[in-house]
Amino acid sequence: MKAKIRILDMFSGRYTVLINEEDAKEAKLHPDDLVKIEAGKKAVYGSVALSNLVEKGEVGISRDILDLHNFSEGETVSVIPAGTPESVRYIKKKMRGEKLRKVEIESIVRDIVDRKLRDIEISSFVTALEINGLDMDEIAALTIAMAETGDMLDIDRKPIMDVHSIGGVPGNKTNILVVPIVAAAGLTIPKTSSRAITSAAGTADVVEVFANVSFSLDEIKRIVEKVGACLVWGGALNLAPADDITIKAERALSIDPTGLMLASIMSKKYAMGSQYVLIDIPTGKGVKVETVEEARSLARDFIELGKRLGQYVEVAITYGGQPIGHTVGPALEAREALSALMTGRGPGSLIEKATGLAGILLEMGGVAPAGTGKKMAKEILESGKAWEKMKEIIEAQGGDSNIKPEEIPIGDKTYTFTAATSGYVTAIDNRAITAIARAAGAPEDKGAGIELYVKVGEKVKEGDPLFTIHAEHEARLDQAIVLARRTEPIRIEGMVLQRIGNI
Numbered sequence: 001m002k003a004k005i006r007i008l009d010m011f012s013g014r015y016t017v018l019i020n021e022e023d024a025k026e027a028k029l030h031p032d033d034l035v036k037i038e039a040g041k042k043a044v045y046g047s048v049a050l051s052n053l054v055e056k057g058e059v060g061i062s063r064d065i066l067d068l069h070n071f072s073e074g075e076t077v078s079v080i081p082a083g084t085p086e087s088v089r090y091i092k093k094k095m096r097g098e099k100l101r102k103v104e105i106e107s108i109v110r111d112i113v114d115r116k117l118r119d120i121e122i123s124s125f126v127t128a129l130e131i132n133g134l135d136m137d138e139i140a141a142l143t144i145a146m147a148e149t150g151d152m153l154d155i156d157r158k159p160i161m162d163v164h165s166i167g168g169v170p171g172n173k174t175n176i177l178v179v180p181i182v183a184a185a186g187l188t189i190p191k192t193s194s195r196a197i198t199s200a201a202g203t204a205d206v207v208e209v210f211a212n213v214s215f216s217l218d219e220i221k222r223i224v225e226k227v228g229a230c231l232v233w234g235g236a237l238n239l240a241p242a243d244d245i246t247i248k249a250e251r252a253l254s255i256d257p258t259g260l261m262l263a264s265i266m267s268k269k270y271a272m273g274s275q276y277v278l279i280d281i282p283t284g285k286g287v288k289v290e291t292v293e294e295a296r297s298l299a300r301d302f303i304e305l306g307k308r309l310g311q312y313v314e315v316a317i318t319y320g321g322q323p324i325g326h327t328v329g330p331a332l333e334a335r336e337a338l339s340a341l342m343t344g345r346g347p348g349s350l351i352e353k354a355t356g357l358a359g360i361l362l363e364m365g366g367v368a369p370a371g372t373g374k375k376m377a378k379e380i381l382e383s384g385k386a387w388e389k390m391k392e393i394i395e396a397q398g399g400d401s402n403i404k405p406e407e408i409p410i411g412d413k414t415y416t417f418t419a420a421t422s423g424y425v426t427a428i429d430n431r432a433i434t435a436i437a438r439a440a441g442a443p444e445d446k447g448a449g450i451e452l453y454v455k456v457g458e459k460v461k462e463g464d465p466l467f468t469i470h471a472e473h474e475a476r477l478d479q480a481i482v483l484a485r486r487t488e489p490i491r492i493e494g495m496v497l498q499r500i501g502n503i
């Protein structure tokens with residue numbers, strides 16, 4: 001059918017196409033049918049919704065469709081029923097646990113990017129990957145298809161360094177320190193991050209507290225050519241765009257299937273032109289990888305995938321058995337990261353991890369002799385050079401480089417949990433900490449999160465504060481308190497853990 005475009009002041013996140021009920025009846029269109037909207041060379045796909053908010057002969061499109069193609073108000077378009085895409089068959093094949101061929105993977109990725117696959121089909125794909133996994137041939141095909149369906153960045157500098165954490169550990173603001181340390185040593189490091197996937201704050205959510213993170217490729221090129229680094233959100237770019245679409249489904253389900261994680265991380269690195277990549281695999285109870293054996297096997301996969309893409313990859317298996325530093329949630333983490341950069345001091349776990357990772361990159365990039373990288377990274381941090389570089393990055397990304405970390409607003413609705421008995425902190429439950437911070441509103445509410453006063457191994461007395469929940473809204477705080485009471489996120493025990501009598 002032919003219709004005139006009406007642009008709706010609505011952002012559905014689902015590419016909604018509103019059709020007048022009478023028109024829909026004549027054209028045999030039903031709610032949620034996939035349709036193609038075409039005008040000349042422009043074509044987009046969207047899901048039908050029926051409404052008399054649009055007149056007969058009109059087709060309403062949500063504003064998110066305009067991000068793909070610039071249709072104008074009143075423009076005449078064809079609305080064509082699109083049927084079920086071929087790639088749905090391949091998703092079902094993976095659901096049955098069968099291996100996918102390269103062309104089948106390419107077809108799925110193409111249809112994700114073209115929005116021919118809707119959220120429900122994309123979630124099914126992600127779930128099928130979580131259950132049945134991918135082998136290395138499939139992962140390599142997925143990575144290349146994801147990169148090649150988007151743009152590529154071409155920065156005229158060498159070497160291009162990069163770092164990426166597989167995430168999962170709460171409070172992981174580490175790369176906000178790593179990037180300026182490495183750039184202060186003269187290396188180029190254009191870092192893209194995702195927003196939170198399973199955690200309460202992805203690196204992009206944290207950086208967004210004090211600088212812009214959404215830039216075009218040209219802007220990133222200018223920033224990196226000027227200051228040697230950036231800390232931006234990968235999702236704002238058309239770099240491996242399927243990655244950001246699948247991340248949406250992963251976030252909703254709070255899962256990060258290993259094969260997809262490898263492909264989505266490495267496709268972005270490939271598209272950014274990164275030549276030397278350091279992957280951080282936090283390992284421990286309650287994170288994505290629980291044992292060192294699993295971490296080693298994943299490390300081999302990253303290195304093998306890097307080889308297939310022509311990249312030199314190293315992996316750091318890091319301690320992820322409890323949160324990094326003392327804060328969880330975007331604004332609280334921004335305070336902690338900036339203050340560590342500013343003073344050169346901070347929680348041991350954060351400083352150790354950041355200088356350890358930065359040190360490896362300094363050695364990989366050839367600016368520190370083997371075995372001296374960490375020491376050099378520490379000197380750069382403690383001398384204030386990393387903070388000077390960070391100020392340049394903040395300024396280049398439109399933030400205020402005179403920022404005072406302690407003035408960053410945090411949620412003012414608070415509740416502090418105290419120790420019910422004296423003893424030692426024997427465990428901090430990563431999953432519970434993340435769930436509580438998310439219940440409090442993180443990452444969407446930037447000020448929401450958790451401030452931790454104790455770490456594993458520390459001695460506490462009855463009544464000592466253990467952690468404070470911050471929220472921006474009372475209702476969110478209440479939800480987080482209920483969850484915290486149910487989950488016991490910090491375990492305190494005496495030195496005698498159990499007494500067992502005659503059995």
Ligand SMILES: O=P(O)(O)OC[C@H]1O[C@H](OP(=O)(O)O)[C@H](O)[C@@H]1O
Binds near residue numbers: 168172196201202
């Ligand atoms: O912890 P969750 O949310 O699962 O993982 C997502 C986080 O992990 C990675 O961190 P980085 O950008 O390498 O610092 C991603 O970019 C993102 O910030």
Ligand SMILES: Nc1ncnc2[nH]cnc12
Binds near residue numbers: 247260
């Ligand atoms: N699936 C993913 N995509 C991008 N970055 C990630 N970091 C951790 N998991 C990721």
